[in-house]
Amino acid sequence: xxxxxxxxxxxxxxxxxxxxxxxxxxxxxxxxxxxxxxxxxxxxxxxxxxxxxxxxxxxxxxxxxxxxxxxxxxxxxxxxxxxxxxxxxxxxxxxxxxxxxxxxxxxxxxxxxxxxxxxxxxxxxxxxxxxxxxxxxxxxxxxxxxxxxxxxxxxxxxxxxxxxxxxxxxxxxxxxxxxxxxxxxxxxxxxxxxxxxxxxxxxxxxxxxxxxxxxxxxxxxxxxxxxxxxxxxxxxxxxxxxxxxxxxxxxxxxxxxxxxxxxxxxxxxxxxxxxxxxxxxxxxxxxxxxxxxxxxxxxxxxxxxxxxxxxxxxxxxxxxxxxxxxxxxxxxxxxxxxxxxxxxxxxxxxxx
Numbered sequence: 001x002x003x004x005x006x007x008x009x010x011x012x013x014x015x016x017x018x019x020x021x022x023x024x025x026x027x028x029x030x031x032x033x034x035x036x037x038x039x040x041x042x043x044x045x046x047x048x049x050x051x052x053x054x055x056x057x058x059x060x061x062x063x064x065x066x067x068x069x070x071x072x073x074x075x076x077x078x079x080x081x082x083x084x085x086x087x088x089x090x091x092x093x094x095x096x097x098x099x100x101x102x103x104x105x106x107x108x109x110x111x112x113x114x115x116x117x118x119x120x121x122x123x124x125x126x127x128x129x130x131x132x133x134x135x136x137x138x139x140x141x142x143x144x145x146x147x148x149x150x151x152x153x154x155x156x157x158x159x160x161x162x163x164x165x166x167x168x169x170x171x172x173x174x175x176x177x178x179x180x181x182x183x184x185x186x187x188x189x190x191x192x193x194x195x196x197x198x199x200x201x202x203x204x205x206x207x208x209x210x211x212x213x214x215x216x217x218x219x220x221x222x223x224x225x226x227x228x229x230x231x232x233x234x235x236x237x238x239x240x241x242x243x244x245x246x247x248x249x250x251x252x253x254x255x256x257x258x259x260x261x262x263x264x265x266x267x268x269x270x271x272x273x274x275x276x277x278x279x280x281x282x283x284x285x286x287x288x289x290x291x292x293x294x295x296x297x298x299x300x301x302x303x304x305x306x307x308x309x310x311x312x313x314x315x316x317x318x319x320x321x322x323x324x325x326x327x328x329x330x331x332x333x334x335x336x337x338x339x340x341x342x343x344x345x346x347x348x349x350x351x352x
Contacts, residue, residue: 003055004159004237007102010064012121013041015147016079018129019072022140033134033141034076038126039069041150042082046095046118048111049088053201055157058087066121069147072129079126087120092162092240095120098154108155112162120155124148158236163201163215164331166241167284168269170261172254173247174286176200178314179216182324206328214327215241235272243330244269244281250297250311251290258285258296259303280330282308284323289313 016038023031044066058064064087070079093111095118096104109118125148133141167175183202200216217237238244246265248258262283270277283304285297288311301309310326312319 003059004161005157006055006058006062007098007154007156008058008062008064009152009154010044010121011066011152012044012085012123012150013066013068013082014149015039015041015124015126016069016071017146018127018132018144019074019079020130020142020144021074023075030139032139033130034074035129035131035144036072036074036077037079037129037132038072038147039079039081040126041069041123041147042066043084043119043123043150044087044121045084046087046089046093046109046111046120048091048093048114048116050091050114052088052090054090055093055159058089058157064120066123066150068150069123069126072126072144076129076131081126082123084123089157090159091116092160094158094160096156096158098156102154102156104156121151121153124150160240161201161215161217161237162213162240164212164241165243165245165327166215166217166238167245167247168217168238168265169247170249170254170256170265173249173261174314175216175247178247178284178286178312179214181314181317181320182214204324204327206324210328210331212327212331214245235269238269238276239273242279242334243327244276244279245284246281247284247286248300249287250285250300251287251293252296253287253290258300262300262304280334282310282326282330285309285311286314288318289316 018038019035021033021035023034025031044064064085066085067082069082072079089111091112091114094107095109097106097108099105111118127145127147130141130144133143167178169175179200179202182204202214202216204212204214206212215237246262248261249256250258252258266277283300285293285300287293288297297309297311308326310319310323312323
């Protein structure tokens, strides 16, 4: 099961209550109050973990609770503080607060780095023991305070896959097959639409020990920006990709024209988030081993003259090395531009 969006209830631990105690020892007359304070309740901390790839663990345990602090004791001994509750979430998890109807209201955190932490709920402070209430006029106080309650609330967790490049295209365009050729990933491949129902991430190895991550985004359809089909469930994963590879079926084997497919995909992305259409992108012309593909590749090059077009056959492995070299050169140029303090866009990023 792959879960990338879930609502949870979180409750931090309450503080322990203070203690009412009086010192009673031999040869110590009028020992006085010595009640200790309660311990602090446990916090709830989210930790981004590169080894966690989805939110399935929270699907089965949507209620997160931390332990309460220990109560104070005599001899001015403090109660034991509760350990924080650490919840591991995937890198790329966004956290939102919710209203009474459990709809997302405001963004609280965006965990984009491995090991990054966010305190979701603070544990309550421990109560005070009677030692704090002694005075010249109140030498035997029996007052104490209860520990504070820990913070609690309903939250929405949303995973957005982080990758250097994302494969975007219609169903059956060959994205999963391509990912399998580029990396050691093994996404599901079949001859029917919507084979991929969740993003898959593969690692592409280049020369000189460099590498890049590529995400196979499930197939988009027209109207995805209006959440038709599984529109928003797929589109939000694209927002994390620095570079977009539009995979098109240049043979038109599914009865669609490749140029119309490209225009439709670019339009859907722009309508969902105009900033996405400004990302650097290239065209991967897949299925060149089929009839009428050469004519369509030339038509795409003429229509998108300022955009890099890479003809491939994912099934037979043709053009894969050229695609890897193109990715390696773009990533290298992008890293150089980032070091120089500018954002490099070596290929056209305009909406056409």
